[in-house]
Amino acid sequence: MRIVLGVGGGIAAYKVASLLRLFTEAGHDVTVIPTEASTRFIGTATWEALSGNPVSNSVFDDVHLVNHVRLGHEADLVVVAPATADLLAKAASGQAGDLLTNTLLMAHGPVLFAPAMHTEMWQHAATRANVETLRGRGVAVLEPASGRLTGADSGPGRLPEPQVIFDAAMALVQGQTDYQLPLAGRTVTISAGGTREPLDPVRFLGNRSSGKQGVALAVAARNAGATVRLLAAHMDVPPPAGVEVVRVETALQLREAALDAGAGSDVVIMSAAVADFRPAEVSDTKIKKRDDTADPVITLVRNPDILQELVQQRNAGAAGAGQLIVGFAAETGDSQGNVLAYAEAKLRRKGCDLLVVNHVGTDKVFGQDSNSVVILSRSGSEPQEASGTKTEVSEAIITRISFELNHVSPMA
Ligand code: C5P
Numbered sequence: 001m002r003i004v005l006g007v008g009g010g011i012a013a014y015k016v017a018s019l020l021r022l023f024t025e026a027g028h029d030v031t032v033i034p035t036e037a038s039t040r041f042i043g044t045a046t047w048e049a050l051s052g053n054p055v056s057n058s059v060f061d062d063v064h065l066v067n068h069v070r071l072g073h074e075a076d077l078v079v080v081a082p083a084t085a086d087l088l089a090k091a092a093s094g095q096a097g098d099l100l101t102n103t104l105l106m107a108h109g110p111v112l113f114a115p116a117m118h119t120e121m122w123q124h125a126a127t128r129a130n131v132e133t134l135r136g137r138g139v140a141v142l143e144p145a146s147g148r149l150t151g152a153d154s155g156p157g158r159l160p161e162p163q164v165i166f167d168a169a170m171a172l173v174q175g176q177t178d179y180q181l182p183l184a185g186r187t188v189t190i191s192a193g194g195t196r197e198p199l200d201p202v203r204f205l206g207n208r209s210s211g212k213q214g215v216a217l218a219v220a221a222r223n224a225g226a227t228v229r230l231l232a233a234h235m236d237v238p239p240p241a242g243v244e245v246v247r248v249e250t251a252l253q254l255r256e257a258a259l260d261a262g263a264g265s266d267v268v269i270m271s272a273a274v275a276d277f278r279p280a281e282v283s284d285t286k287i288k289k290r291d292d293t294a295d296p297v298i299t300l301v302r303n304p305d306i307l308q309e310l311v312q313q314r315n316a317g318a319a320g321a322g323q324l325i326v327g328f329a330a331e332t333g334d335s336q337g338n339v340l341a342y343a344e345a346k347l348r349r350k351g352c353d354l355l356v357v358n359h360v361g362t363d364k365v366f367g368q369d370s371n372s373v374v375i376l377s378r379s380g381s382e383p384q385e386a387s388g389t390k391t392e393v394s395e396a397i398i399t400r401i402s403f404e405l406n407h408v409s410p411m412a
Helices: 011-025 044-051 067-074 085-092 099-106 119-123 125-136 162-173 212-223 251-263 306-315 339-350 390-407
Strands: 002-007 029-034 077-083 111-115 145-148 154-158 187-192 227-232 244-247 267-270 277-279 300-302 324-331 354-359 370-377 384-389
Touching: 002 011, 002 067, 002 099, 011 029, 011 044, 011 077, 011 162, 029 044, 029 099, 067 099, 077 085, 077 099, 077 162, 085 099, 085 111, 085 125, 111 162, 119 125, 119 154, 145 227, 162 212, 187 212, 187 251, 212 227, 212 267, 212 390, 227 251, 251 267, 251 306, 267 306, 267 390, 306 324, 306 339, 324 339, 324 390, 339 354, 339 370, 354 390, 370 390, 384 390
Parallel strands: 002 029, 002 077, 077 111, 187 227, 187 267, 227 244, 267 324, 324 354
Antiparallel strands: 145 154, 277 300, 354 370, 370 384
């Protein structure tokens, strides 16, 4: 496929080198057209080397080739990344002052804009109107990701991950109208792994959580276009690329991180195994073994229930009213009741919107690569089963979450 890759003048231009790589590695022939301003961030030599094609941004270079007509006509796809506020405005008003804007006016195939700019610029009425104009003409404009921007600010305006732009571009070429990923523009906070509650500088009370499920959820949410904040307690696996990672150790640290990150998130998924109790006292020095004293006794105190507090925070209006909160329950069942009965009681007690229920034994779930879950909903819809690898289960959970966010009115 012949692709024209327009590069706008924003700092996110450096990420577009990875996008170009994705296109070329998939076998596509890419012509890069950088705007004049973008060459202050990334020089044309980089684009020539990575694309293997000559690069120009002027309609007066190689005039005999009539590039301003030819490139747009021949392209099967035009992708603009980063699409700055200026480029969106120029495209919306049909300006043709350089090779890229000429090409956009001549394009016969699908056109995809991947915006990146400061939040105020993205939310400005002028930009909103330009985006609406372009979308109204059938041009695809991705939602930017949200998160840390170039300065101290954060919010919607980050360039979507190169893989997200690539997937959207491929969907668009195949004629799919839902090129916009289901969690585009959404922020998802996910806790993962197991907390460790210290007894002294060398000992702790921990649990068998590996973090694999939480990491798989983070990958699935990221691939669905979300901006992901991973609150990582102790994990046996590394955090994935393309997500913000906050490291925590104890339940109290996780509580602080979850309430903080959760306040600005559309979705919070508590998949971490949080210790219900912690030692009442933490010794500053290693507790010594002495032959002459009685067996030591550890007094435990309760940890706060973070999931419940997140629900309270949301219900008190401190997070968006439409926020979706998802809990996990690892149940073994016993002579008093079966797994689902316990889980339904837990869903009511905790007040979260969805509860993902695992049936656990010492050989099941913890540290394993596969899983089998039932998703219970506070709205009372039929329990949904999902099983397979932790990746497959995570994709099912993220699909369900996307559905709830996009099709179901807030339950708060
Ligand atoms: O009550 P239980 O520990 O079985 O509930 C599990 C769910 O509650 C999980 O989503 C877990 O992350 C969360 N949890 C919590 N704070 C705790 C204990 C569990 O948020 N102190």
